Amino acid sequence: MSDTSIKKPMRIDGRRLRSERTKQLIIEAYLALADAFSPRVPTAAEIAEKAGYSVRSVFERFPDILTLQIAAVDYAMAQVTALAPPNELEGDRAMRIRSQVRARAQVCERWLPLWRSLIVNQGNSEELKDRIRGSRERVMGRLEAMYQPELETVAEGERRQLVIALEALTDVESWARMREFFDLSFDEACLAWIQAIDRLLPRSATDP
Amino acid sequence: MTTTAPKAISPVRIDGRRLRSARTRQIIIEAYLLLLRESPQIPTAAAIATRAGYSIRSVFERFPDLHSLRIAATDHAMLQAADSVAERPPHGDRAARLRIHVEMRGRVCEEWLPLWRALNANQGDSVELKARIHQIRELVIRRMEAMYEPELSTLDAVERRQTILAIEALIDFESWARMREFFGQSFEEACAIWILAIDRLLPPTPAVS
Numbered sequence: 463m464s465d466t467s468i469k470k471p472m473r474i475d476g477r478r479l480r481s482e483r484t485k486q487l488i489i490e491a492y493l494a495l496a497d498a499f500s501p502r503v504p505t506a507a508e509i510a511e512k513a514g515y516s517v518r519s520v521f522e523r524f525p526d527i528l529t530l531q532i533a534a535v536d537y538a539m540a541q542v543t544a545l546a547p548p549n550e551l552e553g554d555r556a557m558r559i560r561s562q563v564r565a566r567a568q569v570c571e572r573w574l575p576l577w578r579s580l581i582v583n584q585g586n587s588e589e590l591k592d593r594i595r596g597s598r599e600r601v602m603g604r605l606e607a608m609y610q611p612e613l614e615t616v617a618e619g620e621r622r623q624l625v626i627a628l629e630a631l632t633d634v635e636s637w638a639r640m641r642e643f644f645d646l647s648f649d650e651a652c653l654a655w656i657q658a659i660d661r662l663l664p665r666s667a668t669d670p
Numbered sequence: 671m672t673t674t675a676p677k678a679i680s681p682v683r684i685d686g687r688r689l690r691s692a693r694t695r696q697i698i699i700e701a702y703l704l705l706l707r708e709s710p711q712i713p714t715a716a717a718i719a720t721r722a723g724y725s726i727r728s729v730f731e732r733f734p735d736l737h738s739l740r741i742a743a744t745d746h747a748m749l750q751a752a753d754s755v756a757e758r759p760p761h762g763d764r765a766a767r768l769r770i771h772v773e774m775r776g777r778v779c780e781e782w783l784p785l786w787r788a789l790n791a792n793q794g795d796s797v798e799l800k801a802r803i804h805q806i807r808e809l810v811i812r813r814m815e816a817m818y819e820p821e822l823s824t825l826d827a828v829e830r831r832q833t834i835l836a837i838e839a840l841i842d843f844e845s846w847a848r849m850r851e852f853f854g855q856s857f858e859e860a861c862a863i864w865i866l867a868i869d870r871l872l873p874p875t876p877a878v879s
Contacts, residue, residue: 501791582791595852598848598852620866623862623863623866623867624866624867626848626849626853626855626863627840627863627864627866627867629848630839630840630842630845630848630849630867631836631839631840631867633839633842633844633845635842635844636839636842636845639807639835639838639839639842640835640839643804643807644831644835646835653832654831654832654835654836655836657829657832657833657836658832658833658835658836658839658871661836661870661871662867662870662871
């Protein structure tokens with residue numbers, strides 16, 4: 463009796479762990495394929511093959527591809543947040559611009575295909591639209607935090623206008639155009655953003 | 671005598687047929703564009719035919735496939751946009767040029783955003799659609815260079831390029847769409863944001879000597 467009561471929870475944990483691991487592998491397979499096929503959404507058969515499971519296993523964890531897409535986007539967004547460098551809010555203007563630009567550029571570089579796939583395939587899905595909205599709000603929040611010393615020197619209306627302009631400038635597709643259309647290297651593209659942000663931002667009280 | 675009559679009538683008949691065919695083609699293109707504006711879903715051949723008031727067969731007689739129709743609609747849109755832009759050439763001081771440029775660009779984005787989205791969503795491996803996307807971006811940049819030549823001429827090549835890239839990113843179709851749809855800005859408010867930002871991105875206007 464006592465033996466069973468000790469072993470049982472361990473068995474359940476093991477099964478849960480395996481199931482979670484399978485779920486994670488399916489998400490990673492989806493992300494790898496979405497990256498490769500962007501903006502096309504990979505099929506269940508392709509995802510199953512990539513993950514090394516059956517199509518049935520995929521649908522046991524995710525009732526449909528949309529649910530899997532949502533889980534993958536949540537995972538990717540958690541990665542973006544986790545891997546973001548600490549906010550260098552204390553640095554001078556040049557340092558903060560450089561830090562924000564490089565962090566944003568790395569995110570754009572890594573997640574561009576998935577972002578495109580998300581935008582193209584959002585359709586009428588409120589869940590996916592919420593994620594896109596959430597992602598934009600986080601970008602806006604970071605811009606406001608990074609450039610607070612400069613933004614607080616202007617009135618509320620102008621502050622909002624500048625944040626909207628900064629968001630447009632540092633959009634994922636703006637990065638993509640610099641890299642794909644204008645053929646800039648990573649560093650050249652960063653420089654273009656640094657110069658533009660420096661011009662857009664007003665001078666703060668502490669700026670030389 | 672009997673042979674001269676058909677010769678005289680024949681060219682008129684051909685012209686009439688051609689005109690009607692061109693008109694049908696135009697109505698089909700307009701039906702496609704109207705459907706795109708009404709819904710982000712890519713219109714089906716059946717929906718286009720119904721909207722245009724023709725049969726599906728008529729649609730496919732003018733356009734072998736929907737891809738050809740998309741290309742024709744894009745060419746039509748590019749001509750329309752180019753005509754509108756040509757009506758407002760670069761003129762006046764910095765503030766006037768900023769207003770002319772931004773208001774026209776805003777109107778073009780407002781009018782052609784659905785087609786732009788369809789174009790990007792359907793480009794796939796199409797060399798023709800990719801070429802048009804490329805051409806549209808080139809036209810936007812050329813217009814920008816013409817509007818702000820006095821200011822851009824004061825910059826060295828690298829800074830000039832960086833400034834153009836920044837303005838191009840700012841005035842992209844999707845940037846306009848976000849201002850209108852996501853940030854809830856009116857047409858005038860959205861224009862004001864672009865004017866403020868471009869004014870900050872541009873160097874000072876050189877004094878006229």
